[in-house]
Amino acid sequence: MTILVVAEYENGAVAPATLNTVAAAAKIGGDVHVLVAGQNVGGVAESAAKIAGVAKVLVADNAAYAHVLPENVAPLIVELAKGYSHVLAPATTNGKNILPRVAALLDVDQISEIISVESADTFKRPIYAGNAIATVQSSAAVKVITVRTTGFDAVAAEGGSAAVEAVGAAHNAGISAFVGEELAKSDRPELTAAKIVVSGGRGMGNGDNFKHLYSLADKLGAAVGASRAAVDAGFVPNDMQVGQTGKIVAPQLYIAVGISGAIQHLAGMKDSKVIVAINKDEEAPIFQVADYGLVADLFEAVPELEKLV
């Protein structure tokens, strides 16, 4: 068995999500190869070659693969997939965008967001916003899978010395083009990889009040998240959203401030090790999952918390 992992990368190096995905591949067993597709991705390939447990790195460096447009990258993966038993990608927006296209071209069903590997063909994944866990078996010749990164501990980013091999194939469907992007800038740790996450909800009242959470987060070295209510109300940008339709996080400590705890939000954070809820509504559902609950006005509790930690 040989497994192909489609790398996620940012700023010229592999993203942490790739390390979790390699960990899932290692659980399946067999040789792990990593595909780096993009433009000017030599540095990414070098960092991928250092990942512990990776046997080979394939680099498809071509203008057609810039911004990893699925119309161009999917045929590349399909062409390579024939030699592999499994194709894995992290369940990031890129992975979710590309892999179902790959699966359909291979005429197989995909398995989305696995949280555990039971055997080489059997996997567990959450359904119904995490309110049920399905065990799914695949009979596909090539198993196409996205990996929920919080379900697997990352492998070491250093220590490997895989061979790097260039892939010449250039697929350019010519039906889509990148126009531009608008990325949110932040000095804080990345939400899905942070050890501590502080999240705010509708109770924050307005976007300006999120400054209380930012200063608390900076003191804790935490990332800042938000509920859908806070995003929809325009308090913060949508890439901060935690939940079924946003990002899935599983930090050591999750502090929910002014968040009621709708099931869609819980789906994104209930695997956190310790959950703290600060809410003035004693009946809020978030208290049913919180390890430590504090019924208090967040505008008094958060500054006090910041002062005392």
Added chain:
Amino acid sequence: MKVLVAIKRVVDYNVKVRVKADNSGVDLANVKMSMNPFCEIAVEEAVRLKEKGVATEIVVVSVGPTTAQEQLRTALALGADRAILVEAADELNALAVAKALKAVVDKEQPQLVILGKQAIDSDNNQTGQMLAALTGLAQGTFASKVEVAGDKLNVTREIDGGLQTVALNLPAIVTTDLRLNEPRYASLPNIMKAKKKPLETVKPGDLGVSLASTNKTLKVEAPAARSAGIKVRSVAELIEKLKNEAKVI
């Protein structure tokens, strides 16, 4: 242009689902069913395109049980012109749904197909991408803004770091994210009118579609329960517990 919208009947998003005792699935007997929230957004976007004069006809399609007619009628009440039900008895996997939708696309030849980005029951997030692959069309997934510009479609997508805009050749496939729009409610007169709009029923066999799947669900379990912890009285007590009991800060 003609717009095709695919919708799914799912358990209502407010329902707390329960796993069946025999672990064969989730208990859906006597549970409130609704149109998948992302599909509502897809219908709304199509209706807005029609109101802008961009879309000329909206065809809404569902692949599912006979009861999915209710959700198709809802879509008609919201402004779709006609409906197609591809009647399938069992819960289908995404690839089978995508194949059925491809057959409908081949027949209807829409310029734009809009789907929700994921169904809140299976949480797959696959069908739109698979349909794009099978039809060979470009895909604009997780769309928060859609604009027709001549023979191209500009789609602003929600990505992990923020937003990305792509230009797609038409015809194209779009899947909706939550922030694309705010769906309207159907008014009573429109609900009455929707009863007279055409609703065609076809079988997957008539479309020449195989519903075979490479995936099999072996069992469905309840997740490990997380129980309520304790309530602390003050911020100082909270910090003391986090430092000494949970040891997380």
